[in-house]
Amino acid sequence: MRDAVVHSGLEVTIPFQVVIERPKNPEHGDYTTNVAMRLAKPTGQPARMVAEAIAARLRDAEGIAKVDVAGPGFLNISLAAASLGAVAHDIVEAGASFGRSNELAGQRINLEFVSANPTGPVHLGHTRWAALGDSLRRLLQAAGAEVAAEHYINDYGAQMDKFAASLLAVAQGREVAEDGYHGDYVFDVAKQVVELQPDVLALPEAEALGVFRSVGEDLMVEGLRTSLARFGVHFDVWFSERTLHESGAVEAALGRLREQGHVFDQDGAVWLRTTDFGDDRDRVLVRSNGEKTYFAADAAYYLDKRGRGFNRCVYMLGADHHGYVGRLRAIVACAGDDPDQTIDVLIGQLVKLVRDGEEVRLSKRAGTLITLDEFVDLVGVDAGRYSLARWSADTPLVLDIAEITRASSDNPVYYVQYAHARTCNAKRNAADVGIGLDVFAPDLLTSSYEAALLTALGDFPRVIATAAELRAPHRVARYLEDLAGTYHRWYDNCRIIPSGDGEITDVNRTRAWVNEATRIVLANGLQLLGVHAPERM
């Protein structure tokens, strides 16, 4: 393209932004570019004239079948069938690695998500992040980044004390305090603690509380891990807040921030002047009673991540924590980093669950909640992950229980999975009549249905790279739905196996490659979403 511009006879300086993209409308060719319109002003010529000049050069390029100038000056480029079809061969050769790139090579990304408190089960709000976060982990890796998925455990401070007190109360057959934890799981955990440490109830209250806190936490974290693993979500690191306090990391972080000159004392407390960096008020690091805040631990946690060599930290937070963004950015700035360079804070809008037209309130404290386990019981892992991952995180989501529990063809996940099963079936049938991957003649792929399918298949690496860059896993799901539709239409119009007793030709053999390439892309795409790609349904 650059070459075409240089040799087009136009006098223009070269540094400019050229956008080449796939047009939405297939009549606009395989690729389209706005370069002529961008150059109209610098060259002082009408966009269409610029376009014509560039088009004249492009038409001579190898593999290009047609170049049209359209509308206000779009250049629409169509590839020759053979060069379009070559992608099928490339995909089959690349197999499971097709779609991977080194777009994000060199980035060491810490991806923190879910981070459910060890005082209750994983609920639906976390579940959205579990599905999106795990997919994002896979996407970032596919785009060439080095990624650690991390789950932070808030196991220090008042909430954990309340949880231990609730366990103790239940174990002693007393009423749980008003502000304690009341879900059924509290009884289960208390019972398990007593089974593991039968003499716990004979201990003095303070010691008993300590046992309930530590054994209870272990059981809760194990529960979180189990629930998430069942959902196909795995973390590389489970990071304990308590260890930051015990190791002196929090103290060290306070010292570092004080050195940087952003710490001050007031009213007996220690503060961080986060307002210097856009926060709407300063924040307390150490309370006047000497206790360090959650915020102080988070500063230490950030420094710990940086110390472990991550050059990018991604936080996935619920909308109810968005007030935390300013603080987080201030921590980063106070530590001497540029927040725009080292952190990404993704805010996910909350999931609202509707049953019989009425909202189901999620309340962890009250114990009336839809948990991840219940969600999986209702809809299964595949439909659950897919239905949470196919929507952009910043859209408030309303899920109708009846709709997701109706695990039928209504759900797009089945549409995509069926397309995959169909490729497998077509492959088996083709093999049965002796059509294998022996002949590849891409110049025979002349149908508009094949062109559409091949174009879509060739888009896959770019879809992954874009989704990773924008931290938007839902783009993969939407792409797969489009691809499945394109495949179904191709399948209906371009037979792999000749009908009746028609002769098998190289067209049929080459279509087997196209079918196989589609199977690979669907499988690779579903893998990125953590959704199973069934061979039969």
Add this chain to the structure above:
RNA sequence: GCGCCCGUAGCUCAACGGAUAGAGCACUUGACUACGGAUCAAGAGGUUGCAGGUUCGAGUCCUGCCGGGCGCGCCA
């Protein structure tokens, strides 16, 4: 009051500043002598909340309104 997010078809939602704003569901009508119809084809459905601005071009960017969600602790 201040801050962040959202407002797109009847419903749930897409759309790196690009061409005629797209899918699914629901609705209407076709294709079952079928490489598994869990599919395909066609139809209907829109002032992208409102008003300005920037741009060759705005659902997208800027400003101001209106409506909804969430947040504004020495809690986590």
